Amino acid sequence: MVKKSVLNKLSAKELEKYIAPNSRFTSDAIKLALEILNERGFTFSEEEINRINSLIKTKIENERKENLLDSNLVYPNHPEAKELFTKTFIVGVSIFGTFVFGSYYLYCNFKILNKINKKAIIALLLFTGFSILVDVIILPFLYEHQEEITEVIRRNTIITRLHEKYFYLIIFFLIRLIYSLAFIDLIWRKFIGKDLKYKEKTELI
Secondary structure, rough: OOHHHHHHOHHHHHHHHHHHOOOOOOOHHHHHHHHHHHOOOOOOHHHHHHHHHHHHHHHHHHHOOHHHHOOOOOOOOOOEEEEEOHHHHHHHHHOOOOOHHHHHHHHHHHHHHOOOOOOHHHHHHHHHHHHHHHHHHHHHHHHHHHHHHHHHOOOOOOOHHHHHHHHHHHHHHHHHHHHHHHHHHHHHHHHOOHHHOOOOOOOOO
């Protein structure tokens, strides 16, 4: 959560960006910016007050609709939050790419937060090793039994023959999704913290 003491250090011109119509700041930051400007003697017309209140209301509604997976993601211009790779991104990389990359981006987050230690490294190695082991076991098993899987799903007329052909892959990625979410969420809560507010990092390292 943004602190009033931090915003108090900003100039009036900088604070005005917080209450601008295209503001990308959080609802709390906008409220504090308005409060500080009022304390500094700035006056606003009734129309401006209504616009700012409407902006705050819209921000609150949007914040409530945030994806649960990244519920601690804050707006890009948040003055305190550090840039981290999001859980959504890391889960996606792990599912559709490799778990080595997923672990690597978790490691990058640890490094950004100065939270690299033996326990964190061991957790990442366990996650990577377990994931590779599951892939080595599950994918060949599903491939070998794809005819049986196809026979079962043929009872559902909604599923097309194309889906039948690749249904074993759908099952494989669903399994990946389940344990990727579980492992990554567990590691995130343990070593980063479930309540940490952060900005989305888009530049790949």
